[in-house]
Each structure stands twice: as C-alpha cells, then as structure tokens.
Amino acid sequence: MADDLGVTRATASIIVDRLVRRGLVDRVQDPRERRRVALTLTAPGGEVLEKVRECTRSRIAQALSSLAPERLRKVNEGIAILGNVLKEAANPDDKPVGS
Numbered sequence: 001m002a003d004d005l006g007v008t009r010a011t012a013s014i015i016v017d018r019l020v021r022r023g024l025v026d027r028v029q030d031p032r033e034r035r036r037v038a039l040t041l042t043a044p045g046g047e048v049l050e051k052v053r054e055c056t057r058s059r060i061a062q063a064l065s066s067l068a069p070e071r072l073r074k075v076n077e078g079i080a081i082l083g084n085v086l087k088e089a090a091n092p093d094d095k096p097v098g099s
Contacts, residue, residue, distance in 0.1 A: 001039075024048055 002012035016039065019025040024045035030036035041049065064072060 019045070 001016075002009045005012060005015075007015070016025065016027065020027050023042055026040045026042055028038045028040065030038060064075065067075065
C-alpha cells in the first residue's frame with residue numbers, strides 16, 4: 001500500500017492507524033501471514049468516501065462547464081487516452097488496449 005500511495009511504510013502505517021481510530025477502516029490480521037494485514041472500509045468510511053467522490057465530481061463538472069465544445073472534446077479524448085494507459089499499466093501482460 002505504501003508504494004501505491006508513494007509514501008514510506010511508516011507513513012502508511014500512521015495513516016492507517018488514524019483511519020482505524022476514526023472508525024473509517026477496519027484492520028484484520030491475516031491468520032496465515034502475521035505480517036499481512038487486510039484493510040476494509042467501514043460503513044462510516046464508505047459514507048466519507050462517497051461524500052469526497054461527490055465533491056470531486058461537482059468540482060470537476062464546475063471547472064469543465066465553461067469550456068467550449070471543442071475544448072471539452074479534447075479533454076474527453078485525453079481522458080480516454082489516460083484510461084487506456086492506466087489499464088495497460090495495471091495489466092502489463094495483456095495486449096495493449098489502445099494506441
């Protein structure tokens with residue numbers, strides 16, 4: 001998880017500790033591998049996540065609302081390209097999904 005977040009393991013551990021204390025995630029030890037921990041989102045954590053997502057969607061929509069149709073089309077093309085790049089990065093052994 002630390003690598004995915006671009007932080008040290010110590011920083012990731014501090015972040016998780018805070019999320020657990022706030023009741024936003026649960027931490028469960030893996031009975032087969034004691035160094036492995038599973039994190040699950042709690043119901044309150046899911047509510048916070050949805051609020052953050054909605055706020056983000058609203059801010060993006062507001063920012064894009066003033067764009068001319070041609071510029072908006074270019075943004076859409078860029079997002080499609082980015083989506084393909086991310087899919088390729090997530091599945092490096094698969095065939096490319098776009099060029």
